[in-house]
Amino acid sequence: MQRQLANMKQSLFDQLEELQDDANPNFVEEVVTLYYRDSARLVQNIDKALEKNPVDFVKLDSYMHQFKGSSSSIGAKKVKIECTQFREYCRVGNGEGCKKTFQQVKREYATLRKKLEAYFQFARQVGPVEKACRRK
Amino acid sequence: MNPPPMSFTTSPSVSWKSVDAVSDQFPAGLRVLVVDDDPTCLRILEKMLRNCLYEVTKCSRAEVALKLLRDNKDGFDVVISDVHMPDMDGFKLLEHIGLEMDLPVIMMSADDSKSVVMKGVTHGACDYLIKPVRMEALKNIWQHVVRKTKHEWKEKDLEHSGSVEDGERNQRPNEDVDYSSSANEGNWKSSKRRKDEDDEAEERDDTSTMKKPRVVWSSELHQQFVTAVNQLGIDKAVPKKILELMNVPGLTRENVASHLQKYRLYLRRLSGQHQNGLGNSFMGPTDASFGSISPLNGLDLQALAASGQISPHSLATIQVAPLNRPTTTKSPISVPSLDQRNIFSFENPKIRFLEGQQQHNNSSNNNQVNLLHGIPTNMDSKQLTTLHQSPQPYSNMNMHVHTQGIPSAVLARNGIENVRGPTSVVDFSRGQPGNSSFSLVGNSGISSLASKGTIQEGFNMETKGSRGFVPNYDVFSELNQNRSDDWGLHNVGSTLNPNVQGGLDVGPSVLVQPGFSSFKQKSALGNNTNIGQQLNSSLNDNSLRIKAERLPNMGFHQNGLFNDHFGQEDLMSALLKQQQEGLGSVETEFGFDGYNLDNLPV
Numbered sequence: 001m002q003r004q005l006a007n008m009k010q011s012l013f014d015q016l017e018e019l020q021d022d023a024n025p026n027f028v029e030e031v032v033t034l035y036y037r038d039s040a041r042l043v044q045n046i047d048k049a050l051e052k053n054p055v056d057f058v059k060l061d062s063y064m065h066q067f068k069g070s071s072s073s074i075g076a077k078k079v080k081i082e083c084t085q086f087r088e089y090c091r092v093g094n095g096e097g098c099k100k101t102f103q104q105v106k107r108e109y110a111t112l113r114k115k116l117e118a119y120f121q122f123a124r125q126v127g128p129v130e131k132a133c134r135r136k
Numbered sequence: 137m138n139p140p141p142m143s144f145t146t147s148p149s150v151s152w153k154s155v156d157a158v159s160d161q162f163p164a165g166l167r168v169l170v171v172d173d174d175p176t177c178l179r180i181l182e183k184m185l186r187n188c189l190y191e192v193t194k195c196s197r198a199e200v201a202l203k204l205l206r207d208n209k210d211g212f213d214v215v216i217s218d219v220h221m222p223d224m225d226g227f228k229l230l231e232h233i234g235l236e237m238d239l240p241v242i243m244m245s246a247d248d249s250k251s252v253v254m255k256g257v258t259h260g261a262c263d264y265l266i267k268p269v270r271m272e273a274l275k276n277i278w279q280h281v282v283r284k285t286k287h288e289w290k291e292k293d294l295e296h297s298g299s300v301e302d303g304e305r306n307q308r309p310n311e312d313v314d315y316s317s318s319a320n321e322g323n324w325k326s327s328k329r330r331k332d333e334d335d336e337a338e339e340r341d342d343t344s345t346m347k348k349p350r351v352v353w354s355s356e357l358h359q360q361f362v363t364a365v366n367q368l369g370i371d372k373a374v375p376k377k378i379l380e381l382m383n384v385p386g387l388t389r390e391n392v393a394s395h396l397q398k399y400r401l402y403l404r405r406l407s408g409q410h411q412n413g414l415g416n417s418f419m420g421p422t423d424a425s426f427g428s429i430s431p432l433n434g435l436d437l438q439a440l441a442a443s444g445q446i447s448p449h450s451l452a453t454i455q456v457a458p459l460n461r462p463t464t465t466k467s468p469i470s471v472p473s474l475d476q477r478n479i480f481s482f483e484n485p486k487i488r489f490l491e492g493q494q495q496h497n498n499s500s501n502n503n504q505v506n507l508l509h510g511i512p513t514n515m516d517s518k519q520l521t522t523l524h525q526s527p528q529p530y531s532n533m534n535m536h537v538h539t540q541g542i543p544s545a546v547l548a549r550n551g552i553e554n555v556r557g558p559t560s561v562v563d564f565s566r567g568q569p570g571n572s573s574f575s576l577v578g579n580s581g582i583s584s585l586a587s588k589g590t591i592q593e594g595f596n597m598e599t600k601g602s603r604g605f606v607p608n609y610d611v612f613s614e615l616n617q618n619r620s621d622d623w624g625l626h627n628v629g630s631t632l633n634p635n636v637q638g639g640l641d642v643g644p645s646v647l648v649q650p651g652f653s654s655f656k657q658k659s660a661l662g663n664n665t666n667i668g669q670q671l672n673s674s675l676n677d678n679s680l681r682i683k684a685e686r687l688p689n690m691g692f693h694q695n696g697l698f699n700d701h702f703g704q705e706d707l708m709s710a711l712l713k714q715q716q717e718g719l720g721s722v723e724t725e726f727g728f729d730g731y732n733l734d735n736l737p738v
Contacts, residue, residue, distance in 0.1 A: 018271070027183060035176040043377045065220050069246035077226045080246075085728040 016075055021088055026122065035074050042067045044067075060098065061090040067105075072125050078108045164189035167211065171201040171229065172218040177267065181216065184274050198224035202232055205239070206355060212239060213281045216265070219245035219252060219691075227259045231402055234260045235395075236353050240280035244269055353395055360384065361395060370403070495497035 018125045020027040042063055068083035082105040089097035168190045172178040178194050185192045195201040198221050205212065215233055219226035227305050230241050243256040244265035256264045262280040283667070353361070364381035365373040375393035382392070 019180070019187060021187075023186075024183060031176060031183075031392045033178055034179055036721050062220065062222075065246065066174055069218075069220070069267050072246050073180050075175045075268065090634065094168070 029120055031074060032120075035070055035076075036113065038068060039067055040107070042070075043109070044119075046102060050102060055095045055098070057090045057093055057098075061087055064090065071104075073108075076108075076112050079105060079112060082108050163275075166190045166278050166281060167213045168192050168277070169201060169204065169212045169215045170194045170217075170521055171198055171215065171221070171226075172196065173198075173221045173223075174218065177218070177269075181269060181274075184269070184271050185216075187271065188274050190274075198226065198229040202229060205237055207234060209237060214240045214242065216242045216277070219243055219247060219256065227255060230256070230259045230261055232355075235358065235398055235402055236355070238284075240284045242277060242280065266670070305676065327360060357382075357384065358395075361392070365396070365399065421726075432695070490568075 016031060017026055024030065031098065046060060046063045046067070049056060049063060064083055064086050068080055071079040071083060082101055085100040086098055086105060089095075089101055162501070163724045166188075168185050170181050170185065170192060172181065172194075173196050175196065178196060182194045183193050193204065195204060201215070201217070204222070205215070214231075217226045217229050221229075224610055226397040230243065233239050233241050240261065240262040242265060243261040246253060246267040253264045253266075262283070263277065296582070321412055341463040360382045361378065363585065364378045367381060368374075368377055375389045378390050378396060379387060407550055504555060
């Protein structure tokens with residue numbers, strides 16, 4: 001479990017966790033919460049924009065750019081990869097490709113969320129021990 | 137040797153800005169404004185920056201950021217801004233900051249495409265971070281503040297004493313070496329002269345009234361300015377008229393002129409989006425050196441040029457330096473640095489020039505002739521024939537080229553125009569009407585014709601060898617647009633800014649199509665004739681002289697470029713020799729009418 005956690009952290013947060021310190025003991029959670037709050041709005045916007053006919057690719061791209069920006073900031077690599085693909089489809093004006101990729105984006109996004117929730121729950125349980133272990 | 141003392145105290149705001157007296161905590165407390173519409177990024181950045189011990193202000197809207205900045209002048213040391221923001225594009229914010237407060241701005245975006253990064257750079261960003269931004273990158277951002285501050289000292293130093301330039305050089309031993317090694321031939325006499333000039337310059341400084349308080353260009357003031365410019369039309373907007381239209385008490389023509397200069401650069405950058413394309417073509421191998429070189433070469437050049445006490449020959453010798461270096465490719469790169477970094481630093485030097493160069497009054501015309509004279513001869517190997525076709529106009533052109541500093545801009549621009557090929561002829565003449573001098577000049581017809589012809593020839597020749605030629609095309613058109621602006625300015629004759637600006641321009645355009653430098657020179661020659669004549673007729677003595685001063689600079693630079701791109705060593709050495717010859721003679725004597733004749737037929 002510890003190892004799993006460590007792996008998860010590495011893949012998910014990259015540098016993020018290093019920022020968590022005494023001044024901001026819940027920094028990671030804070031940021032992730034921020035991310036999900038903000039990105040939910042973006043996901044909605046993108047969904048709406050995709051339904052429009054004709055699709056406004058410029059708008060779509062700008063939403064996705066934002067989404068990609070914050071995703072990459074928290075180290076959500078898989079989400080980011082899908083976002084990049086999405087933007088590529090935007091660029092060439094491939095609406096179907098966008099839609100398909102967006103499903104993929106949402107899937108990764110949901111997976112990440114689950115993982116994160118598990119992580120936070122676990123972190124809370126482990127508490128100080130986990131913290132000590134984090135410092136190595 | 138001695139770091140310039142006065143400027144430290146005049147440096148505003150923060151104490152640690154004097155880098156020589158940097159405290160141990162130095163970057164700690166750096167005041168950073170972060171602008172990003174993405175709350176997640178903003179929060180992470182804030183935390184990271186705080187971990188760097190910076191003083192962080194975060195802001196999720198560009199408009200708000202701008203207001204913060206305007207309300208707290210000197211309240212921040214550096215700005216980090218996202219590129220994509222809904223209320224205001226990051227580049228727009230960057231422009232505003234550049235125009236209004238001259239702070240180092242770091243752009244960041246998840247978008248790592250070259251074009252966007254390039255856009256950031258061309259818009260004046262001092263750095264571009266790609267998201268996710270890492271701690272490591274943020275730990276280093278203080279360097280931009282230092283760089284900027286150092287740069288400002290230089291400006292001030294130049295105002296204060298003529299010897300600063302030595303100090304600056306000593307701070308950059310590498311550059312120094314280059315100068316001395318390359319300058320040894322041409323410079324031996326100039327040292328004495330320069331000393332005299334130093335003294336003179338200092339005297340003038342003491343009595344001059346040029347230390348005016350810096351005008352703060354608030355958004356309102358800027359708006360007034362823009363309105364005035366628009367009313368006049370960008371081509372015809374000259375500082376004096378703008379000043380009259382703005383009717384703001386306390387504002388001087390110099391203030392307006394310097395702001396106009398910035399504004400033009402700003403416009404150019406805006407319209408210069410294509411420069412992305414250009415970037416691709418020229419940045420390739422030299423990418424890495426771009427950033428690092430610029431402060432060195434660019435600044436030094438500027439310092440030298442600006443300080444005014446330097447005679448044309450010493451300038452020229454400095455320019456020669458890159459030629460001597462094996463890594464010549466770098467030399468052109470220093471030119472754009474002038475454009476991008478020193479945009480804001482020319483105000484004072486300008487003024488200096490007015491006063492400082494008087495001693496060259498009588499001599500400047502002849503003086504410069506030699507310097508540029510090298511150019512046609514340099515081109516000979518490639519375009520000998522064309523030169524021969526029109527020896528007479530050429531000699532004329534040279535004269536004029538030298539009499540004004542504009543060529544730099546014009547050189548590049550027109551060159552570009554012509555490079556376009558057959559249509560260039562049309563362009564050429566079409567471009568002129570905006571320039572009142574064209575019609576006035578008796579010679580111009582001939583010379584332009586001559587240059588047209590030559591250009592086309594040259595064009596063909598060059599196309600073979602030049603790489604990155606095609607991508608540059610878009611740039612040409614862009615530059616053409618700008619060119620007309622500059623013409624307008626140049627016609628003013630009395631304003632210095634245009635010259636300086638012109639000088640700055642050379643870099644980018646030259647760089648854009650290195651392979652073309654030769655046409656540039658040629659076509660420029662043709663064009664310059666016109667300008668030169670116009671100038672002659674209007675002969676605002678000061679400006680004329682100043683222009684003349686600047687010219688050698690650029691001329692030489694182009695030589696350098698020329699060399700680089702042809703990479704022919706014999707050419708190069710020939711070039712060098714010629715230049716130095718020219719230099720030497722300039723020093724000893726100013727009357728060089730005979731010189732052209734000797735040189736031309738080569």
